[in-house]
Amino acid sequence: MASGMDDRTTRVLRHIVEDYIATAEPVGSRTISKKMGQALSPATIRNIMADLEEAGFLAQPHTSAGRIPTGAGFRYYIDHLLLRQTLARGEMDQLHRAAGEGNGPADELVRQVSRLLSNLARQASVVVVSSPEHQVLRSVSLMRAGVERILLVTVMRGGWVQHRLIEGEPDHTGDELEKISAYLNELAEGRTLPQLRARILAELGKEKARYDRVMGRALAMGARALADAAPGEVFIEGRANILEQPEFAEDVDRLKRILRAFEEKSVIFRLLDRAMESRAIQVSVGLENTVEELPDISVVASGYRQGASSVGSIGLIGPVRMDYSRVIPLVEYAAGLLTTMFEDR
Amino acid sequence: MASGMDDRTTRVLRHIVEDYIATAEPVGSRTISKKMGQALSPATIRNIMADLEEAGFLAQPHTSAGRIPTGAGFRYYIDHLLLRQTLARGEMDQLHRAAGEGNGPADELVRQVSRLLSNLARQASVVVVSSPEHQVLRSVSLMRAGVERILLVTVMRGGWVQHRLIEGEPDHTGDELEKISAYLNELAEGRTLPQLRARILAELGKEKARYDRVMGRALAMGARALADAAPGEVFIEGRANILEQPEFAEDVDRLKRILRAFEEKSVIFRLLDRAMESRAIQVSVGLENTVEELPDISVVASGYRQGASSVGSIGLIGPVRMDYSRVIPLVEYAAGLLTTMFEDR
């Protein structure tokens, strides 16, 4: 039935959506007639609009206003009508430069790209880093961090760094600690966290662990520090960009709801996790996204990968009225860039 | 002249400020008369109010509205009239618990306390961590982080952790890297960053550095990684709490200005740096704070220390109309708590 719409009808829908995206105002039949070169009179457009409304793609705020697209209208537009803009050379360059500046550990890189993405799209940008549980360790190190406090630093392939504090550990001499650290490092390299845990448990069972002090301490500390799974992370950049959207100028409550959602990392996680698995870009319009509190918010997101496994996703959050033709290629490019950057890490 | 106010006048001022803090509405003479037990009639209060207005402590939004305190009015109230509330047992407990949960590295601790402070005060909370330049190193470690990429991790006394990436470093064997790391760690422990830099330069000048490969590499890498001073950090928690303040419900622009300021770390830095040096709590009301864009914002902040040296400050940002009698003790307590926590680190 949706596919049963003829060409003329879909063209009208496209123009309505695009005009609404540009102006944030309800669109009238007159405007569309002009936009289409007066090939059709306003009256005809009105008939078509009535059909589109019946089909659920348009709605009227009140009897004598123009139409605005519904969630379904946007959905159809995105799925069938969207003409992607190509990124400007300059925008790509900027993104590359941002990636280059993120020369610290991985979170710096991701943050930098996210910030620029946010500025280019004039929306808030969100990055989710999935739990490092299934990433491969590159190195670990134990460092003295205080009296009876030792810090376990883990570096993953791709450059993610985490710390975990081990408290109440009896003090070791510097030399001893270095040996313990070296042994643990040897054990860790090339393994994922679950693999390392398993290996530690296996080693602990062996005879030797009971006699070799260095080995024993290393295994005990490793087991303790790695007991809990490391959680994922969420970065939000460019909240301020969202303030420029006219929909938030009038409706303060909506602004509040979305800002509150930003404080709840778990909400953001839920919003983006669909994009994480899939390889293609994901666009959730309004109600479709599973978060009850945000029926009027859209999320455009794409996963990025490290080699074959997905390690997170990057995207934009904003009002449903978003310039998808521009925003979708931007997010896609940013995700691709991250994937590339992680390739040679 | 300010001190020339008699007791009655100041009592009236106090009541006006407190009522305004509670209601966010202009306060009339009738209200104050009732509040003071009808000892004085509204007419008398009006005369006093006129005096206070002349002295610059009160203002009228328009001729026939009540009075609201000016910046100077708040200032006087804070400096001379304020009766601090004592913290509820429960609130102190909560703060302690939050500090206990921040059992990771220092930034976890600080973040946790900041978040709770924000929730208790119903304002946005800000923590500034001053540059670690003058803190004392506890340990450093070099870790493999990729092909020709090495990560230098530094842990300060107090538990602050930083990483710096060294790129284009030729690969070393694990064994070699551990030796280099160990040597650098030995050099670093107990020194501040500038001291370590100086020491590295001194060692580099020595004959031995040219022949001993381990030593040479260690010094070279140390010099490179530590070339730039590490910047300070800013954490903002509880932005959403600020949304509840009624002043922002009406005036969206003000909300936007402050949210935009939150995106600019340098602005926050400027706002809090006064508090960093001083030992006492600092309250900046409106225009007093040096940031042009935020004339109607107050900052309550206090530095926290690590031993004798101040390492940062924690505070609250919100509208000038803030419950100072409650908020000031809260911030003070939180700062004190952080100082205590860092004592045994």
Add this chain to the structure above:
DNA sequence: ATTAGCACTCTCCTTGCCGGAGTGCTAACT
């Protein structure tokens, strides 16, 4: 010095009215 009384001012809310934008329907046109 304080206060009662009163006229005055200003905001805010409601009401009513008008113009504009846009629709839906009908009847005529191709």
Add this chain to the structure above:
DNA sequence: AGTTAGCACTCCGGCAAGGAGAGTGCTAAT
């Protein structure tokens, strides 16, 4: 049959007028 011109209708937004309420400043009496 589909398209279009014409027209009555609806609804919003802005504006002005009017009244209630809150609060003030001033004056005169205590």
